[in-house]
Amino acid sequence: MSTRPHHGRSADSWRLLPAFALRQSGFGFELLEPYAEPDAVAEAGRMADTRRELDRLIPALKERIRQARPADSGGCSSAVATKRPLSAQQLALLEELLAPEDLRTLHAYQRAATGLADSWLKWEQAYEERLKAAKSTLREAFRTDPLLRDALLLSNEAGYQLFAEWLDGPEGVAGPRGRKMTDLLIRYLQRVTTKNETASHFGPLSVGRFDRDLHGVDWAQAPLRRRVFLAAWAAEKLAGALSRDPALAGQVRPRRRPWAFEREGAVTLYEFTTEDGFSADWQFRDRPAVALSAEELAVFRRCDGSTTLARLREELGAGVDAALTSLVERELVVARFEVPVGVTEPLEALREQVGEAAAVERMAADLAAIPVAEPTDRPAAIERLKSTFVETTGSAANRGTGLHYADRSVFYEECHGPVGDVRLGADLAELIEDELAPVYALALAVPRLRILREGEVLSRWAAQRFGSDTAVPLDRFYAAYFEDRPALLRECDRIDAELDGLDAELTDLLLGDADPAIAEIEVAPERLRAFLARCPDGPPALLNPDVMLAAENTEALARGEYLAIVGDCHGTRELLSHSSFAPLMAEEYAGFTEDVTAAYRELVDEDEVLCDLARVHPDKTASRAPLDMVDVEVFGRSSRPREQVVQPSAMYLKVSGGRLGLYAEGVTGRLRLLAPPSGGPSIRLDPLAPFAFARRLGGLLLQADHHAHMPRIRTGRTVLQRRLWRIPVAELAGLGADGSRRKGNAAEFFAACELRARHGLPRHAFVKFDSEPKPLYVDFEAPLLVRQMFRLAHGDTGLATFSEMLPGPDQLWLRRNGLSYTSELRCSVFTTVPEPTVPEPIRES
Template sequence: MRPARALDVDDVDPRAKPWIERDRWRVSTIFLLRMTGFPSDLIRSAHPVESPVDGESEAAFDERVREASRRLRLLGADPRFREAVFLSNQAGFPALSGWLDGHARRSGNDRQAAITIANYLQRFCMKNDSASFFGPSTWARLADEDAPNITVEPGSDPLRRRTFLTHWAVAALADAFATRPGVLDAARPRRVPTLRIRDGRVTGVLLGGGRWSPATDPTLVSPAATALFDLVDGNTAVAALRVRFTAHGHSGFDSALRELLDREVVTHGLDVPTGISDPLRHLRDLLAGTGDHEVLTVLDGFERDRADFETADLARRQELLTTMGEAFTRFTGHPATRGAGRFYTDRSLLYEDSRKPFDTFTIGGRLREDLSELGPLWDLLWLPTERDHRLTSRAAERWFDHRFGAATSVPFLDYARAWVDDTDVLDAAFDDADDEILAYQREFLAAVLGNSGSADRVTLSPDDVRRLVDELGGVSSSGAVLNVDLMIDSPSVDAIRSGDYRLVLGELQVQRELLSHCALSVFQDDAEREAVVEYAGSGYAAAAEADELVAELVRSHDRKTNVQVHLPIPHVEVQGRSALRGHQPTLQLADLHVRRVGGRLRLHSPQLRRYLRLTTASAPVGFPERRSALRPFAFPSREFALPMPDGVRHLPRVEYGRTVVQRRAWRLRFDDWSDLFAHQAWSAGEFAAARRLARESGLPKRVYVKVDGETKVTYVDFDSVHLVWALLKTWRRRGGGALFTEMLPERQNWWLAVDEERRSCELRFGYTRQAT
């Protein structure tokens, strides 16, 4: 995907700007509609025909379970369902498919298979995930003020699919091919962004195994390898480097290159850029001129099978994946699947995304105004994130003063190495900051809930929100970047048009801008891409301080293929190769400096002569941002939820105007349900006890649950034996706590109909606040 052109916001026609501005807040007029892959009514397959009867006999219960299992098996025979399971877990599909094709037995295997189907069903029908059959997405727009509240015309175009080889699979192929002499000549070696050679030794930090660690190899680097390292720039191919190296009067190029590769201070240069959707095409184009016909034939074969897979039926897809897997293992020596049991992972060689085309999907009128007037609410909800960021940054500043004394500018590698060496000292400082943050969270929660006591609902007026902001710290001068997932709670499109609706806040994520970091960018037309680029680029610029440039932190994700629209901003490589070439500067962390300016730590680029604000501090991916050496230089990042400190067992629903800010929530521990231990697992008594304990805990019949230690939220209906069993199995294995949240909107208020079938959906908007 080509990088976007540079953006001059002042040149954009105000009437055409892809955002609406209220005070300091902007909301994107282009947004992402995410929906469930399957209609909501299919979840009934996980329920018995008749409602459960607590206290029934084991024989009656067994028959009820067998009847529910038969219904699940019938659903599993649907080709659409099988394809959805295959796409989500291609390695585990044969075992489940075998059970679906067999005969039902009341056994452990039969029970587990039925639970697995129920688990897939709740994800396909009840969750707005954005991966393949878990839920197609589409791009939509805010219309003018005088347009109807909503206009929805699904259209008759079929689902559009795109299939690609995963980033990790192409990276493995590149590693295998890099050992071939003709291939290596076409490679573009790149310095590892966090390592340099000083005084003949490798210095810096390593990012591996999910953490930062010091580079500790004391062996001297040869003069020839040091000279070659100075020539490596990530853009020059090995063949050209050989010429330059010789022209500088050096000899022994091949051994020098091998030394740098063995010491892992440079990469072989076939590494796949981060953020591109089609890494296979990138590798094929890179190697086109090598003349290595065997390698090119292999890559062409993968491309043919990929293209065939995109349009094939399920049986053919299985054949193709088997063929590709065998070829992959033959050339790389690695298995063709990985990450079994993990949620956020590209498990197989292929990933697929889909878009459901709509003829029209726009929001206007009063609903548009409601969306554009949420700024005061975001000012309030931003406060815990800002306090968190401020306290951890102050801890880092005090450490810097103690570590570096009067120094006002330090090379980033020296700063990062000291940060790693002083991990224990920093952890203690951050633990102290955590105590202050926890105290503030308690203050914040008490202020928002007021004197609600045991009430089920708290209503905040605009005056209440303004008062709370003043009491809890006041509106900050800092900018903000938010990603907001909202659902419309209404029985129908006609009801929304007449004003019968409310908004429900799903997630509020304070992190890098997610409309541009989105796999659905492969489905954007030119106008949609331009709108995303203009909104995101201008929003970042507005949220940064006047003397800062916003810079994209380039870090690869070892568990999934990240796809993004490349904004007109510099890139800073920390882990992985930038996809930018010649359009915006590409920097490396090792070339930056940390400055102590005006009492703050700031990241400075000598090349650009500007301070940098990073889009995220998350590097390596999964490393706690609050402990990251990059944290002081990045936009604050966290996922907002009203805090539930120890001892808080229930949160009421919190409403602001037409918006539900917080759904009712309950914090329970597995030990609270100790009555379950008196019953045999998977028995009628255990199921009845779970239902009784849910009622006694005040839970609704239908909830979403996040068990501590699990990555994903799941849906549970306490009338469904298999969904309850799935919860108990996970909770029993994990122990500890679980957060239960009311289901809102309820299924009868899922207003979106596609092919005359109701589906859940949510709308992802970008909001940015201008720095002052």
């Protein structure tokens, strides 16, 4: 493993952004060790061996009973069929009837059946005692560790008081309440010890740099540095309250909704909707045109986002307020104070709009008190902020109970982690830029082919519909798109048929002729090159890979003794600058926004103009760094000066030289969007998708849905695919030692042991259910963790997807204070390809 494999050079040449984010768990993995019960697993294994011995003995014994025809033939047969011990009377009866040579089988059965029944009763009782002890250990951990309590507070501050009262009160872990509390606590503990989620001190982030003069990795211990931010939804509630103040209302600067197109006095609104906030679920749709009155039309045309309401009243007269109210009610205009998209200091943004306001200053003071408060004082500090928020806005200080991917509280906290001044050497930079290049090419194979194929379809359609060298206003383009959408979707069906075959073909190519039950396959580099040669090597793209290094320690990393796993490969807008990472990156990395902007500019032609999107997330705070480029407003107000904001009403399309381009009045050059306005990667959802970069929303490199088991797939020290299993949820049902269905914790733990043995599952794994947004860590030797898996299974159907924990517990290179921490590197890689190669169809559609 210490020898670097030779892959040959991809057509792509990847370049790293100089900085990265080291995401890490907030607590050491060893905190889970007290909950493992290897003795219980060993005992379950012995009972399973006894059951198998019974299965061997039963056929012959049943036949002998049938031939002997004892008086209690039915009772004897029933006991044997269900692996129960024979009664003393039944045993004596059979001893009289069976031949001497058959008595050995009879007595062997009786010993095994009696032993199994006794073992189960003892094991079931011991299991409950173990479970109770684990719950007590868990409660004590959260009761005495201030950082664990703080993680509980920040994860669920709305319900924290209930936890605190239980943790500090006399009530034990027994009973319904104790069961509910310990179930929740173990879920929190598995999260903060096994996952690299960015959240406060239990999911801290360390900004690092690549140092080409260094070998391996170097870092220094650092103090935790907390950063608290007002959630976007809470800032908007505050903005709404300020907007209702008559003394401030004149300072509001109304603006037209970006996708409201006015033509000859009628307005058509195009909008983007989503079911749960994830980009894959965005939909693009139009509304019927709305006719405006003369007064409404005059006001609509003047709502430019720069002119104040006071000036509109002055210039347009007394009818402004009524016309504006009508336009707002029909969602054609926004007339309120707004928090610009992506700003990380929303209170400062509101100050710029309203000046000094007591509500803003109180909120700012309460917010600033939270990160510096002592752990015991933090609950009270948070309550003060919530009280101020409720008093100021009239809204509840919590929302979205039960939602996973959403801001539920009025604030959120991020944290610079205890791993400071982290640097990765030239060897690791080379790994990420060169050695992982095949992973990036595989991740982009479908997105690149989609954007090329759909670009051809759209260009061909536009040329036929509008002709060449004709400027088509965006609203006319949209109207034609909706009119011809059925035909365009049929073209998409043909493209999808080609793309659908790609994953299956890639899976078959990587698996080759190997036994599908094998644990690992090593793929020869030439096999990868043969596949990639048939895929597009353009257009230029960017990716944010989450790179995990499986190594025993930092010394092993320096020796090159590790595996590299790309946990996720995101092809969206650059995520270090378009996520909650952005303010932390900017604090530690001088020139951050300049470097990201420069990297983007290397991806486009000289006549192209880069455009970021001003688009709020419906459920999460959408932080972003202020890149040096214009904005296209999609949903929400841009943070850029109005002269640097492109309105969709100024955009048009034109076919030139057989290629469709996107343009805007007053902007020289073709527009290149950082992402499609709707977020969707296809013209199925958004006809402007081909004018963005190839888009990949993460997920597994190989879908391979038709495979119940996928081995680990590796090329050299690069893992292309973790080992995974797709198992019917129906198999997660309690079992007795005799193999019969039973209910209860002990029966479910025994079933988990059987499931693990039957499918060859590793001890440490993650399981994903369709009903849950995130995978759950499970240690098959920890009863309390196994219980959580079965709790999720009870409400689910279909398949449960298990994947190996890789890096595993003995491959966590990040160690501090004697503990091991999971970690991953979120990097940014960019590539440029002068002229993309468009392959022939991979498979006939």
